[in-house]
Amino acid sequence: MKASVATLRQAREVRDLFRPIAGGLADVERFLEREMEAAMPMVRETAGWVLGSGGKRLRPALVLLISRMLGYVGERDVRYGAVVELIHTATLIHDDIIDGSDLRRGRATANRRWGDQAAVLVGDWLYTRTMDLCLELGDVEVMRRLTWATLQMTEGEILADRVRGRLDIDEVTYMDITRRKTAELFAAACAVPALFQASTHHMVDRLLEFGRGVGICFQLVDDLLDYSASRHEMGKPVMADLREGRVTLPMILLLPRLDTRHRVIAERAATCGEMSAEDEADLVEVVRTSGVLETVRERAEGFAERAGEAAAALPAGTEREALIRAAKLLLDRRA
Amino acid sequence: MKASVATLRQAREVRDLFRPIAGGLADVERFLEREMEAAMPMVRETAGWVLGSGGKRLRPALVLLISRMLGYVGERDVRYGAVVELIHTATLIHDDIIDGSDLRRGRATANRRWGDQAAVLVGDWLYTRTMDLCLELGDVEVMRRLTWATLQMTEGEILADRVRGRLDIDEVTYMDITRRKTAELFAAACAVPALFQASTHHMVDRLLEFGRGVGICFQLVDDLLDYSASRHEMGKPVMADLREGRVTLPMILLLPRLDTRHRVIAERAATCGEMSAEDEADLVEVVRTSGVLETVRERAEGFAERAGEAAAALPAGTEREALIRAAKLLLDRRA
Numbered sequence: 001m002k003a004s005v006a007t008l009r010q011a012r013e014v015r016d017l018f019r020p021i022a023g024g025l026a027d028v029e030r031f032l033e034r035e036m037e038a039a040m041p042m043v044r045e046t047a048g049w050v051l052g053s054g055g056k057r058l059r060p061a062l063v064l065l066i067s068r069m070l071g072y073v074g075e076r077d078v079r080y081g082a083v084v085e086l087i088h089t090a091t092l093i094h095d096d097i098i099d100g101s102d103l104r105r106g107r108a109t110a111n112r113r114w115g116d117q118a119a120v121l122v123g124d125w126l127y128t129r130t131m132d133l134c135l136e137l138g139d140v141e142v143m144r145r146l147t148w149a150t151l152q153m154t155e156g157e158i159l160a161d162r163v164r165g166r167l168d169i170d171e172v173t174y175m176d177i178t179r180r181k182t183a184e185l186f187a188a189a190c191a192v193p194a195l196f197q198a199s200t201h202h203m204v205d206r207l208l209e210f211g212r213g214v215g216i217c218f219q220l221v222d223d224l225l226d227y228s229a230s231r232h233e234m235g236k237p238v239m240a241d242l243r244e245g246r247v248t249l250p251m252i253l254l255l256p257r258l259d260t261r262h263r264v265i266a267e268r269a270a271t272c273g274e275m276s277a278e279d280e281a282d283l284v285e286v287v288r289t290s291g292v293l294e295t296v297r298e299r300a301e302g303f304a305e306r307a308g309e310a311a312a313a314l315p316a317g318t319e320r321e322a323l324i325r326a327a328k329l330l331l332d333r334r335a
Numbered sequence: 336m337k338a339s340v341a342t343l344r345q346a347r348e349v350r351d352l353f354r355p356i357a358g359g360l361a362d363v364e365r366f367l368e369r370e371m372e373a374a375m376p377m378v379r380e381t382a383g384w385v386l387g388s389g390g391k392r393l394r395p396a397l398v399l400l401i402s403r404m405l406g407y408v409g410e411r412d413v414r415y416g417a418v419v420e421l422i423h424t425a426t427l428i429h430d431d432i433i434d435g436s437d438l439r440r441g442r443a444t445a446n447r448r449w450g451d452q453a454a455v456l457v458g459d460w461l462y463t464r465t466m467d468l469c470l471e472l473g474d475v476e477v478m479r480r481l482t483w484a485t486l487q488m489t490e491g492e493i494l495a496d497r498v499r500g501r502l503d504i505d506e507v508t509y510m511d512i513t514r515r516k517t518a519e520l521f522a523a524a525c526a527v528p529a530l531f532q533a534s535t536h537h538m539v540d541r542l543l544e545f546g547r548g549v550g551i552c553f554q555l556v557d558d559l560l561d562y563s564a565s566r567h568e569m570g571k572p573v574m575a576d577l578r579e580g581r582v583t584l585p586m587i588l589l590l591p592r593l594d595t596r597h598r599v600i601a602e603r604a605a606t607c608g609e610m611s612a613e614d615e616a617d618l619v620e621v622v623r624t625s626g627v628l629e630t631v632r633e634r635a636e637g638f639a640e641r642a643g644e645a646a647a648a649l650p651a652g653t654e655r656e657a658l659i660r661a662a663k664l665l666l667d668r669r670a
Contacts, residue, residue, distance in 0.1 A: 042493050094459060098452045117433045117496060120455055124429060124462070124489045131466055131482045138475045147466045154459045158377050161452060 007334050014329060017322045024064040024078055025057060031082040035129070046110050046122040050089050053105045058218070059084040059189040062323075066207065067193040069319035070200045076137065077193060083130045084189045087146065090126035091153050091185075093119050098161055099244050103237075141195040149188035156180025165245035165271045167263070171252055175216075183215030190214070206313050213307030214327050220300035221330055223248035227287045229334060238284055242266065243273045249299070253292040262286055297331070304328055342669050349664060352657045359399040359413055360392060366417040370464070381445050381457040385424050388440045393553070394419040394524040397658075401542065402528040404654035405535045411472060412528060418465045419524045422481065425461035426488050426520075428454050433496055434579050438572075476530040484523035491515025500580035500606045502598070506587055510551075518550030525549070541648050548642025549662050555635035556665055558583035562622045564669060573619055577601065578608045584634070588627040597621055632666070639663055 018025065036048045060081030067077035095101075096109040097116050103109065111119040127150065134143045160177050163169045190211030194200040226241045227250050241248050247270055258266065265283050269275040275283070287293065307327040314320050353360065371383045395416030402412035430436075431444040432451050438444065446454040462485065469478045495512050498504045525546030529535040561576045562585050576583050582605055593601065600618050604610040610618070622628065642662040649655050 040490060040493055042497070094455055097455055116451060118493075120429055120432055120458075121489055121493050121496065123455075123459075125486065125493070127459070127462060128482055128485045128489060131478070132486060135475060135479045135482060140470060140473045140475070143466070143478075144470045147463055147470055150463045151460065151467060154456055154463060155375060158375055158453075158456050158460070161456065162377070 010329060010332055010334075014326075017326055017329070018061055018065075020318065020322070021061060021064040021068060024068075024081065025061060027078040028057065028060045028064070028081040028085065031078055032085065035082070035086070035133075039125070039129075042114075042118060043122050043125050046114050046118055047086075047089060047093070047126055049107075049113070050093055050104075050110055051085070053107050055085070055088075055105070057081075057085060059088055059186065061326075062186065062189045062211070062214075063192055065319050065322060065326075066190055069315055069317065069323070070193050070197065070203070071315075072193060072197060076139075076196050079133060079137070080142065080192050080196070083133050083146070084185065084192070086126050086130045086133075087150060088185060090123045090130070091150075091157075093126070094123040095157055097123075098157055099246070101240075101244060103240070137196075139196045141201075142192050145188045145191055145195055149184040152180040152184040156182075156184075160246070163247070165247075167247055167251070167255060167267055167270055169247050169252060171249070174247075174249060174252055178216055178219045179212065182219040183212040186215030186218065187211030203314065206310050209310035210307045210314070210323065210327075213303045213305075213310060214330065217300045217303040217307065217327060217330050220249060220296055220303065221333060223250060224293055224296050224300070225334070226250075227284060228293055239269065239275070239280065242269045243275060245270050245273070249296050250287060250292045253295055254287060254290055257290065258286070300331055304331055345664060345667055345669075349661075352661055352664070353396055353400075355653065355657070356396060356399040356403060359403075359416065360396060362413040363392065363395045363399070363416040363420065366413055367420065370417070370421070370468075374460070374464075377449075377453060378457050378460050381449050381453055382421075382424060382428070382461055384442075384448065385428055385439075385445055386420070388442050390420070390423075390440070392416075392420060394423055394520065396661075397521065397524045397546065397549075398527055400654050400657060400661075401525055404650055404652065404658070405528050405532060405538070406650075407528060407532060411474075411531050414468060414472070415477065415527050415531070418468050418481070419520065419527070421461050421465045421468075422485060423520060425458045425465070426485075426492075428458040428461070430492055432458075433492055434581070436575075436579060438575070472531075474531045476536075477527050480523045480526055480530055484519040487515040487519040491517075491519075495581070498582070500582075502582055502586070502590060502602055502605055504582050504587060506584070509582075509584060509587055513551055513554045514547065517554040518547040521550030521553065522546030538649060541645050544645035545642045545649070545658065545662075548638045548640075548645060549665065552635045552638040552642065552662060552665050555584060555631055555638065556668060558585060559628055559631050559635070560669070561585075562619060563628055574604065574610070574615065577604045578610060580605050580608070584631050585622060585627045588630055589622060589625055592625065593621070635666055639666055 032051055036044045036051070039047070063081040063084055064077050092104065093110045096104060097111045097119050101109050102112045110122065131143070134146065156177050160181065163173060187208045188211070190207040191204050194203045194207050223241065226239060226248065237243065242251060251266060255263070262283055265275065265279045304327045308324045311320055311324050367386055371379045371386070374382070398416040398419055399412050427439065428445045431439060432446045432454050436444050437447045445457065469481065491512050495516065498508060522543045523546070525542040526539050529538045529542050558576065561574060561583065572578065577586060586601060590598070597618055600610065600614045639662045643659045646655055646659050
């Protein structure tokens, strides 16, 4: 009950923060809908399913809010907002194949529903189509940043695939994967509005720093939620990450302190996805009482703060305040 | 014996045709090697394996020959030659996943050797990296053409996946798939040299026409070889296409004339990949004596001629003659 009141309050606050860009977000949705309408039936069905699965459109919101902060008036922000969401969608579709995931946000994944083969092709189509959408405008610097972020995401997934199921992954490797897989696209989304206007190029580095902070904070909270949230809130089982072989920061920090019995439980879950309901309850309890979730939360706070500091050098105004507040709100999200 | 003398003669003639661009082709190889050296180990190993599997570098040769014909002096031709080969490689890697292929050019496919998951990621990496390589030069028109060709290839594979295993595919659908999956990248390779030089933009349409003719001719000969060449020559079993559910032009033309027994053999091969050695010999014999291979060859000749006609409007000289001759030589290739 307490959680759900907090969730409602947070939802209201997010809505308030995003009010100035509500029109832009609706335009992004229309843009995405038109893209799907014009696509081949298989792409429309599969990509439409993933796009319609309740994503929070955080990355488009960042593009829109920052464009507004930089005084941009035009249609590029909506297009690039949609492009960033499409790149994100392509990555989700391919990552779910790699991870063998069945569920995302409480629904079957594309690979589960249409098979790996369709999912490979639809992901390819989306990646290529986003490049097409960028090329129509010819903003070479924007394309460079988005392409670089996409390469980083692919390399991050390659690295993640290599350490899959291994409990001995170290913190440095884990943070490198997190930066590549999550933070670089957030960073690109934040930098794009400064890249398509020559007069704002000098703000690119600050915006990248802000975006990376937000992205890492976002991912660390995601890792936390995998241990702390209920199945109902996440739309997937508790410790789904661990079961799919993804050993994230809470487990990395906990491992040196884990007794043999719990280490064996964690090991079996990470290597072959097996964990009895009893062992699950037991391990979750150990994680929740160990203090590591608090430590990870502190780290996440640190990155939100770092994002806030980077934002301090950006043009003052309601948009900047909204950005700083949004970074902090990420810490309280529940799903 | 007769075949092998012809093969040797053809190999010599191809070498002669490509002599003027031998230096460029060596530069393309060095470019590809440097790319692989700089890549992550998994990409290097997997993509290097596919790049080193004896591909004929036809697409880079077209880029180089046409650049030379258009009087280009610089380094863009080598880079774009490599880019086109990398796009082609990414497509092969993803297509082999979709098709569930185990063998290509006599070697294990990437998915067979490293698994579907690695193959998805390496293909993604290659696609994105090619965009990066283009962006360094900023030739927006070149990128547009290559991106469009890549989209066409993905859509072609989506269409092909939809009719997989179905004997009732019609000729129009088949030709549409062939144009998208094979001809558009050939066309793009041919048009690129006219796109990165403003003074030659007016030749783009002719070059696209030439490239499409060459590409379709190439694919039709490929389809023929699946029925006419030996396992030794192709590095894969006879009728591998049919067994993987790809019903190509020879079978499409033959079907209305096939008796029930052979239709059942073909159907079983196309739908579940099953065919006894006896049935295989039997069906191959029917195909070879039916006259459809000759019909397909005539069609291929028609496209080679069409390419030749398109080439007639290009700048005269040894390069143009080499292009026209190369299109004809495709008809006689044996693997």
